[in-house]
Amino acid sequence: MSNTSAPPPEAAEPSAEHIAPAPRVSVQAFCETVETAAAVQAAGEDRRLGRAHLKVQMGGIVAANEAYSASPTPNVIVIETEGRGSDILSGLDQLANVCDAGTRVIVIGRLNDVLLYRELIRRGVSEYLISPVGPIDVVRAICHLYSSPDAKPVGRVVAVVGAKGGVGASTVAHNIAWSVARDLKLDTVVADLDLAFGTAGLDYNQDPPQGIADAVFSPDRVDSGFVERLLSKCADHLSLLAAPATLDRAYDFGEEAFDAIIDTLRTSVPCIVLDVPHQWSAWARRLLTGADDILIVAAPDLANLRNAKNLLDLLKAARPNDRRPSYCLNQVGVPKRPEITAADFSKALDFDPIAIIPFEPQAFGTAANNGQMIAEFSPGHRASQTFRALAQSLTGRAEMKKSKPGILSPILEKLRKRA
Numbered sequence: 312m313s314n315t316s317a318p319p320p321e322a323a324e325p326s327a328e329h330i331a332p333a334p335r336v337s338v339q340a341f342c343e344t345v346e347t348a349a350a351v352q353a354a355g356e357d358r359r360l361g362r363a364h365l366k367v368q369m370g371g372i373v374a375a376n377e378a379y380s381a382s383p384t385p386n387v388i389v390i391e392t393e394g395r396g397s398d399i400l401s402g403l404d405q406l407a408n409v410c411d412a413g414t415r416v417i418v419i420g421r422l423n424d425v426l427l428y429r430e431l432i433r434r435g436v437s438e439y440l441i442s443p444v445g446p447i448d449v450v451r452a453i454c455h456l457y458s459s460p461d462a463k464p465v466g467r468v469v470a471v472v473g474a475k476g477g478v479g480a481s482t483v484a485h486n487i488a489w490s491v492a493r494d495l496k497l498d499t500v501v502a503d504l505d506l507a508f509g510t511a512g513l514d515y516n517q518d519p520p521q522g523i524a525d526a527v528f529s530p531d532r533v534d535s536g537f538v539e540r541l542l543s544k545c546a547d548h549l550s551l552l553a554a555p556a557t558l559d560r561a562y563d564f565g566e567e568a569f570d571a572i573i574d575t576l577r578t579s580v581p582c583i584v585l586d587v588p589h590q591w592s593a594w595a596r597r598l599l600t601g602a603d604d605i606l607i608v609a610a611p612d613l614a615n616l617r618n619a620k621n622l623l624d625l626l627k628a629a630r631p632n633d634r635r636p637s638y639c640l641n642q643v644g645v646p647k648r649p650e651i652t653a654a655d656f657s658k659a660l661d662f663d664p665i666a667i668i669p670f671e672p673q674a675f676g677t678a679a680n681n682g683q684m685i686a687e688f689s690p691g692h693r694a695s696q697t698f699r700a701l702a703q704s705l706t707g708r709a710e711m712k713k714s715k716p717g718i719l720s721p722i723l724e725k726l727r728k729r730a
């Protein structure tokens with residue numbers, strides 16, 4: 312119950328924690344320190360707040376009270392206060408008088424005080440963060456307002472993309488999705504974004520009359536009922552949003568073309584695997600940047616290495632608060648082909664591939680021709696074990712067991728329950 316001596320910001324490291332993106336909400340922050348203002352500003356640039364409108368001002372609770380005495384309040388107000396408990400509470404009581412119904416308040420303060428915390432919650436404050444805070448703490452607090460644990464499950468998006476064409480990205484994506492559904496029993500949708508040439512229908516032996524094109528060409532109709540009708544069921548827990556794979560239309564889309572579909576899937580499906588074609592359009596970049604996890608599939612040659620590095624660099628920079636994308640090597644060991652080794656990939660990219668999948672034309676070729684996954688065609692095949700491990704890792708299962716909770720989270724969780 313005293314001033315904390317600057318605990319490290321909780322989860323300041325980019326983490327694999329799943330935080331569902333916030334909807335289009337307005338957020339205004341009133342900070343007292345430049346450090347917190349910078350953290351909130353950086354949070355506003357995080358992909359998960361990409362839809363939100365965030366404005367950061369200085370002046371703390373006094374400035375907030377002044378601002379809102381004359382103007383309507385936004386969806387979320389973030390208040391930083393360096394003050395003492397009684398000052399904080401009286402400031403908030405004033406704010407309550409000018410707050411519109413439905414406005415949520417997040418308070419950032421230095422005091423680590425249970426009684427204060429309870430009082431804040433009693434007054435309707437949604438969250439109390441103990442400073443210093445990192446951008447991800449602010450992202451988490453805002454996003455959690457719109458996806459509390461008792462709210463509907465919110466889907467996790469895993470994007471799979473090839474560092475070059477033809478490296479097996481779709482094959483890997485489909486096998487991983489199958490394993491997520493089959494082994495982890497998570498409801499999963501594979502969205503085939505290669506509208507002209509996508510192979511998900513072939514790989515799962517499906518030929519549905521409808522699919523992703525129906526949604527992307529009628530964005531106004533996209534809601535969960537509509538998208539539900541476009542899915543074709545491949546197996547227990549696994550559905551496909553298939554590509555038409557026909558060439559009668561050209562598939563030039565705007566940057567946000569797939570937003571509505573993915574937002575809709577996120578509200579009802581726990582795992583969404585995006586089979587992203589190897590191309591660099593605005594929408595492909597947006598899908599990758601906005602995914603919760605990314606897997607780059609590379610074959611072991613120089614062009615793949617260069618492209619994987621460029622993709623990693625760009626995506627790391629665009630997603631500073633996220634776990635970096637993973638990569639795997641595929642089609643390794645083609646007879647007589649000179650290859651770049653996994654060790655050289657690791658050295659050039661600074662980290663190891665999460666899987667190395669050998670070139671096995673017999674197994675992969677037969678499975679593809681049969682419209683089967685490797686694990687269906689040959690359950691004991693080592694590639695099917697690899698896909699299971701990838702499924703676990705990309706859905707956060709493997710890390711969940713390993714990861715330690717943040718220092719403060721158990722205490723706050725308890726407090727929250729008591730409050």
Ligand SMILES: Nc1ncnc2c1ncn2[C@@H]1O[C@H](COP(=O)(O)OP(=O)(O)OP(=O)(O)O)[C@@H](O)[C@H]1O
Pocket residue numbers: 473475476477478479480481482483505510588589641642643668669670671672673675676679
């Ligand atoms: N490990 C592997 N061993 C042998 N063949 C493989 C392996 N992985 C994929 N393949 C085969 O490589 C071919 C290309 O695979 P796939 O269509 O998945 O690649 P892609 O990267 O999605 O291609 P595109 O750029 O056309 O989207 C397929 O015939 C597939 O069966």
Ligand SMILES: [Mg+2]
Pocket residue numbers: 480481482505510588589
């Ligand atoms: Mg493909």
